[in-house]
Amino acid sequence: MSERDDDDPKPRRRRAPLPPAAAPAAAEPVVLSLRDVTMPPPPDRPVEQTDSEFVLSDDEVQPEPWLGDPDAERAAQRAARRAQVRRDRFRGAPGADADDVPQVLVLDADAASRQPLCELLESFGFQVTSSAALPAAEPPWPYVAVFVDFATRTDDDGDGIELAKQVRELVRELGDARSVMVLVAQQLSSIDRVRAGLAGCDETVLKPLTRGNVARALDTRGVALPSDSRRV
Numbered sequence: 001m002s003e004r005d006d007d008d009p010k011p012r013r014r015r016a017p018l019p020p021a022a023a024p025a026a027a028e029p030v031v032l033s034l035r036d037v038t039m040p041p042p043p044d045r046p047v048e049q050t051d052s053e054f055v056l057s058d059d060e061v062q063p064e065p066w067l068g069d070p071d072a073e074r075a076a077q078r079a080a081r082r083a084q085v086r087r088d089r090f091r092g093a094p095g096a097d098a099d100d101v102p103q104v105l106v107l108d109a110d111a112a113s114r115q116p117l118c119e120l121l122e123s124f125g126f127q128v129t130s131s132a133a134l135p136a137a138e139p140p141w142p143y144v145a146v147f148v149d150f151a152t153r154t155d156d157d158g159d160g161i162e163l164a165k166q167v168r169e170l171v172r173e174l175g176d177a178r179s180v181m182v183l184v185a186q187q188l189s190s191i192d193r194v195r196a197g198l199a200g201c202d203e204t205v206l207k208p209l210t211r212g213n214v215a216r217a218l219d220t221r222g223v224a225l226p227s228d229s230r231r232v
Helices: 070-087 111-123 160-173 190-199 211-220
Strands: 047-049 054-056 103-107 127-131 143-149 180-185 203-206
Touching: 103 111, 103 160, 111 127, 111 143, 111 211, 143 160, 160 180, 160 190, 180 211, 203 211
Parallel strands: 103 127, 103 143, 143 180, 180 203
Antiparallel strands: 047 054
């Protein structure tokens, strides 16, 4: 016996179609002013908020990072000294007092050998004094730098390093340790470099001398060039 829909005692009812889903309402744009934005404070640091910035409290002020590190401290001091002397480059400019022109001493027993260095230093604007031996001096020590040739011999048959040591001792006796000591040499062994450091030499310049290596030795130690055409 076949089943017919008309004979079904419980006819199935068709479900009414669901109404279409309502479209979500468009989100309203969020507008923030600068006053509504709050910057987070730096991590692990208490701050006092002001209208425009965060200020570290007095008990949280951090020391300079180089404090306690002798090498970094000396480097910072040298950088500050170089910055200061660069601000004073007007010294020795045309029209300046002769007393304001920095003086340099060149010690070399060979007059022909020391002449090129003297001319180079004079072109930098220094007032140059050259000698074969350590000259007599009274306080205050007048020279901002001393160039000693390694080949120069002393009275007791010492070399230029021994002469540099004598110069350093004289400068200290006169109460001024600021003079820069530069050793000039054709070549130096490792032992001589150690001796030069112990004798108080600040820099070593190898021949042939150029404007670059002489200026670099002075600038590294904070001695400004009164006039340098390379920076004009």
